[in-house]
Amino acid sequence: MAGEGEGGGKQVIARAAAVLKTLENQRHGLSLSQIAKASGLPRTTVHRIVTALEAQQMVIAGSEGVRLGPALVRxxxxxxxxxxxxxxxxxxxxxxxxxxxxxxxxxxxxxxxxxxxxxxxxxxxxxxxxxxxxxxxxxxxxxxxxxxxxxxxxxxxxxxxxxxxxxxxxxxxxxxxxxxxxxxxxxxxxxxxxxxxxxxxxxxxxxxxxxxxxxxxxxxxxxxxxxxxxxxxxxxxxxxxxxxxxxxx
Incomplete structure (x- = not known):
């Protein structure tokens, strides 16, 4: 079970990294659907990851879409x-x-x-x-x-x-x-x-x-x-x- 949990943790980190990489160099925000298409992840997964990242200020979700957040600058x-x-x-x-x-x-x-x-x-x-x-x-x-x-x-x-x-x-x-x-x-x-x-x-x-x-x-x-x-x-x-x-x- 421990190995399974560790694998699951790695998968979560890999998916979060995929979302962040998708947003790199984007001048304007991307929609959840655009992130899902670019990262190859399901939209529901992208939504969960974006919500978690936003809570840590790693992304900002606004009217123009999702952008990288101030925590990444720090x-x-x-x-x-x-x-x-x-x-x-x-x-x-x-x-x-x-x-x-x-x-x-x-x-x-x-x-x-x-x-x-x-x-x-x-x-x-x-x-x-x-x-x-x-x-x-x-x-x-x-x-x-x-x-x-x-x-x-x-x-x-x-x-x-x-x-x-x-x-x-x-x-x-x-x-x-x-x-x-x-x-x-x-x-x-x-x-x-x-x-x-x-x-x-x-x-x-x-x-x-x-x-x-x-x-x-x-x-x-x-x-x-x-x-x-x-x-x-x-x-x-x-x-x-x-x-x-x-x-x-």
């Missing part, structure tokens, strides 16, 4: 403790040198998830909570994370029209692909008020030697960004080299 942040701990001294050093906010992010489909931050000490600064999901197409850390993918993979991931956050947001997939190509070639990406008015960013890809994709970026008020861009880029690339020399990326 789990994503906590899963990267090791890389964050290794990078932390260098992230702090970067923050002290530039006096701008430093973010460490990980790739999650349509988002770059913040897993660590060193906030600026200046009165005018840009700060977001750790665990924030930033859109991948209109942020410096998002675009540099996309540069680790092929152009074909980027096209497959994104869909026209992209969400417009500001007047400067690129909403055409091909425009983002071009930005990502430039970032891939030069080794860094920028965001000039594409995600939020008055906010700019510069990001680099961190080669961790792991399957995960990481980025380190600086979030800078537009008033200071352009005149300091050269120094910010140099400091960011130095931080990248320091961390990669330690982790062997």
């Amino acid at each position: 789990l994503a942040a906590s899963a990267h403790t090791d890389i964050v701990a290794i990078a932390r001294p260098y992230v702090e050093s970067l923050g002290r040198r530039t006096r701008e906010t430093v973010d460490v992010s990980v790739y999650r489909g349509l988002h770059a998830i913040s897993v660590d931050q060193y906030p600026s000490d200046q009165e005018l600064r840009v700060v977001s909570p750790v665990g924030t999901a930033f859109p991948i197409h209109c942020t410096a850390h998002g675009k540099i994370l996309l540069s680790a993918l092929s152009d074909a993979s980027v096209v497959q991931l994104l869909a026209d029209p992209l969400e417009r956050r500001t007047a400067a947001t690129r909403v055409a997939v091909q425009a983002v692909v071009e930005d990502v190509g430039v970032a891939r070639e030069q080794g860094w990406a920028i965001d000039v008020e594409e995600h939020a008015p008055g906010v700019c960013g510069i990001g680099i890809y961190l080669r961790s030697g792991l399957a995960e994709h990481y980025a380190i970026s600086l979030a800078v008020p537009a008033l200071r960004f352009h005149e300091n861009l050269h120094g910010l880029k140099a400091a960011l690339l130095q931080c990248k080299a320091e961390i990669e020399s330690v982790i062997g990326g």
Whole structure:
């Protein structure tokens, strides 16, 4: 009986994982029927699993369907403790040198998830909570994370029209692909008020030697960004080299 129970438990976990994987990278919610079709599970089973996952905030069921929930964002942040701990001294050093906010992010489909931050000490600064999901197409850390993918993979991931956050947001997939190509070639990406008015960013890809994709970026008020861009880029690339020399990326 014990073995049977263990097998049943594994089956429940496998089915829950199938539902979560079905929802991965979905820009909008899916209906129970759509989840059932994509996962190959009976609709009644999907309903039970979604209800249980919703109780744990792993999914959100709303008028537009079922979407991944905030608990997964928190789990994503906590899963990267090791890389964050290794990078932390260098992230702090970067923050002290530039006096701008430093973010460490990980790739999650349509988002770059913040897993660590060193906030600026200046009165005018840009700060977001750790665990924030930033859109991948209109942020410096998002675009540099996309540069680790092929152009074909980027096209497959994104869909026209992209969400417009500001007047400067690129909403055409091909425009983002071009930005990502430039970032891939030069080794860094920028965001000039594409995600939020008055906010700019510069990001680099961190080669961790792991399957995960990481980025380190600086979030800078537009008033200071352009005149300091050269120094910010140099400091960011130095931080990248320091961390990669330690982790062997």
